[in-house]
Amino acid sequence: MSFEITPGAPEPLGLRLVAGGANVAVYSETAEQIDLCLFDATGARELSRVKLPGRAGPVFHGFVPGLKAGALYGLRAHGPCAPERGLYFDPRKLLLDPFALELNQTPRSHPSLFPSPDDSGPHAPKAKACAPEPAPARRARIPWRDTVIYEMHVRGFTKRLGGVPESLRGTFAGLAQPEAIAHLKRLGVTTLELLPCAAWLDERHLVDLGLPNYWGYSPIALLAPDPRLAPGGWTEVRETVAALQTAGLEVLIDVVLNHSGEGDGHGPMVSLRGLDNPAYYRLSPENPAGYINDAGCGNILQADHPAVVRLAMDALRAWAIYGGVDGFRFDLMTTLGRRADGFDPHAPLLTAIAQDPALRELKIISEPWDLGPGGYQLGAFPAPWGEWNDKFRDTVRKFWRGDSSMIGELATRLAGSADLFAGKKPPSRSVNFVTAHDGFTLADLVSYARKHNEANGEQNRDGTDASFSWNNGVEGATKDEAILAARRRDQRALLATLIFSRGTPMLSMGAEFGHSQNGNNNAYAQDNEVSWLDWDKADPRLLAFVTRALALRRTTPAFTxxxxxxxxxxxxxxxxxxxxxxxxxxxxxxxxxxxxxxxxxxxxxxxxxxxxxxxxxxxxxxxxxxxxxxxxxxxxxxxxxxxxxxxxxxxxxxxxxxxxxxxxxxxxx
Structure with a gap:
């Protein structure tokens, strides 16, 4: 197969369908040549390869006449392979368009994606040409003071939910089913915070262990919904979000812009590393072959570089415009404000998000820390944004565990954490939580004094040891009704403290009815019954308690x-x-x-x-x-x-x- 290509235009970035074909534009300051490669419908056979003929500064571009929706494509980049200069060009590696809007299938790891002489073309993920429709304007715009967040995993919430068709379980479409919406409305939450939904790649060590990355904090295509969660692409996301909004619920997406799934220098080459490693990643000043690792995942994106700012902003706009979502929760957001000399609350990406017309009126929530120097920045983000408050979490856990000398700090947390936010933002921007996806479930918090992560294949070394948990006398499962009653009582006390404190409460999925992960406090690799909600074991008494408590909060202005x-x-x-x-x-x-x-x-x-x-x-x-x-x-x-x-x-x-x-x-x- 051969096709003609003309210079085209340097904007917009990515492959975009236009009248008569498709324009392709790829950013790289250091590449010498960029090729566009087209594949057959299976994605296994390369049909043609052609050099992008145009160049405008760091942007290579071309126009392909007659290219239609559904075409599968990838990129190959030519240039020096000089790790000592931070360059990893290798045209044997097929690369994803960073601005791809859809993938042909679930990304799978393969040895050819890693450093080797093998051509990765047959095995690398492919982008699919598409032109998503904008979402309808149905945002609920719930005031912060009335907001109650429910953090959930799209797959885990409906995978075992009766009444949802088997073919839709674990997907966005499943989340739009009446059974799912009815539970959320009956519970009384207002806002869903979905774990990452952009396409991700399983880490190599997990593949070797026969485990997947379940949470999705390993992105490789920020503008494309992951096919595991949305096999119907943007159409499925858009229709699901619209259904939830019609029911009066907001939808926030957890986005990972701090690092990518390419890992360190020994990781796979699937996109950014092969296109322009020094532009996209923050490299070690002493050794450009190495990566700064403030996210603990092998790399961090260079968030103050124009290429990263552009990619991140286009990704956020895609979810806002094509998905119609109501806002975002930013994973390790301190990284997004990090410059070479430290955190800057006025860094380019943070400033761009705060002023962008498509984003500035949405709900924004930061996870205000990372692992880098000066990485804990709770209270330092722009005034309209919410912030995950881990001090609330730890204080409430310690108090109910029975730790001494806690009442002073507990009063501060109940009153909205003025020590962190007064003079900067209202108490509602303190996103209070007792449990989240990362850590023990609520039921396990009062049932296990230590973590039990053996199923993750890392000899129980992963996950935090600072859970401030307790077991009420027996570690883990028991049939002793007195202990079980004490655990249920403690769960209710924790939930009441959360719900009736000043600030925005966030419930983790399943906290409302006793979901357990058998003591695993880092279930990121458990795409199975450990993580999926077991609706048959749901405790209706606890569910009734949470429903009663949220209704009382909703009708009592003194609490909000x-x-x-x-x-x-x-x-x-x-x-x-x-x-x-x-x-x-x-x-x-x-x-x-x-x-x-x-x-x-x-x-x-x-x-x-x-x-x-x-x-x-x-x-x-x-x-x-x-x-x-x-x-x-x-x-x-x-x-x-x-x-x-x-x-x-x-x-x-x-x-x-x-x-x-x-x-x-x-x-x-």
Whole structure:
């Protein structure tokens, strides 16, 4: 097969279908020649190869007349192979168009993708020419103060969900099914945060172990939905997002722009490394053959380079325009603000995201850390953006574990983490969580004192050892009903603390009904029953509890206000917050001292809305009298001693290991 090619245009980057054919434009400052290669429908046989004839600075370009949607293609780059200069050109390696909008099939690792004399063409992933339609404008635009996030894996959520057709389970289309939407709506969450959905490649060590990368934090095509999750490509993503938005739900995508699936210098060459390694990656100044590894995955993208800024921005716009998503959660976002001399909150990519017309009004959430020097930047990101608050996670875990000297910091976290965000952004931008995909599930947090990651094939070396977990007397599975009841009680207490704290609560998938991963706190390689929700084992009592708690939060403005608490006297009105311990109001510094304190109460007031959250992590009940007001009375609205949260009868007594919510009402109501 042969075809004509003319110089074409240097914009837009990537292969884009236009009237009469396709324009191809590829960025590389260091290549000497870029070839376009077309493949047959199987992707195994190369039909033709032609040099891109045009060049405008670092952009090679050409126009292919008659090229139609569905054509499979790849790129080959010519230039020096000089690792000591950071150059890895090798025309034997077929490369993905970084701006590809669709892949022909699930990317698979193969020995020919790695450094070797073999041609990778028959085995490398191929891009498919396509022209996605823009998504309809159906964004729910839920205010931050009303937002409740549900972090989920597209595949794991529906893989075992009854009522979803077998062919759709584990896909975007499955997520749009009535059974999936009904659960989310009944639960009361507002916003879905989907683990990475861009096409990724399994790491070589996982392939050798016979394991997959389940989470997807190893991207190779940022603008293309992964075929495992969206076999219908952008059409499937667009229609699913629209269905969720029609149901009143927001959809955020977890994006990985800090590193790629090409790993270190011994990793596969599938795209960026073979096109322009020094432009796309941050290389070691002392040894350009090596990579800076602030993400812990072998490389990081050079996020202050124009090529990376352009790629990242086009990827985000693709998900916003073609997918119609409501926003993004950025993995290891500190890396995106990293320059050669450290983190810069005004770095080019962060600034570009904040001002871009297609992105600036969307919900943006940062994971505000990476592994590099000065990598912990919680509270340093732009004011409109939310930030994952791991200090909330650790403080709440330690308090309920029974650690000493926690009530001062716990009060700070319950009140919205003013130490981190006051003067910068409202409390709602603190994305509070107790568990997430990375770590123990909620059920395992109270059932395992240590990790059990043997199934990952790394001799239990992977995953954090700082989980601040406990097992209630027995490590792991047990039939002892007293221990099982204690674990369910602790889950409810943790959930209540999360839901009724100032800030935006985030639930991890399955936390609402007791999902367990058998003690695996790093299940990134478990695309199986370990990670998939088992709906048949869902605890309906816990589900009822979470539903009750979220409904109560939704109707109590005192829990969701957008201002930081001061505790200052407000004349005839109560202070916006009143703290108290086991016996007395906590008004003086001495009241906060005492390492054994395991009780903390707070009364929040916002206008006519007044509510109390009482937390007793101790082993004995506490009698507590709430501050009275003339013509008002306190109603016990939620009690974690009950399996479903229904209030207990006893007045003023907070049972051991429990959380209770009171709502102030007019007397006689």
């Amino acid at each position: 206000d957008e201002t930081f608490l001061t505790g200052a006297d407000q004349g005839d009105s109560p202070p916006d917050v009143e703290w108290f311990g086991e016996r007395d109001p906590m008004r003086a510094p001495d009241h906060w001292r005492g390492g054994e304190r395991l009780f903390l109460g707070a009364v929040f007031t916002l206008g006519e809305s007044r509510a109390a959250l009482l937390l007793n992590a101790g082993r004995a009940p506490v009698a507590c009298a709430l501050p009275p007001r003339a013509g008002k009375s306190w109603r016990r609205a939620l009690d974690t001693q009950s399996e479903d949260g229904a209030p207990r009868a006893e007045r003023g007594v907070i049972a051991a290991r429990s959380a209770v919510v009171f709502i102030e009402e007019n007397q006689g109501e």
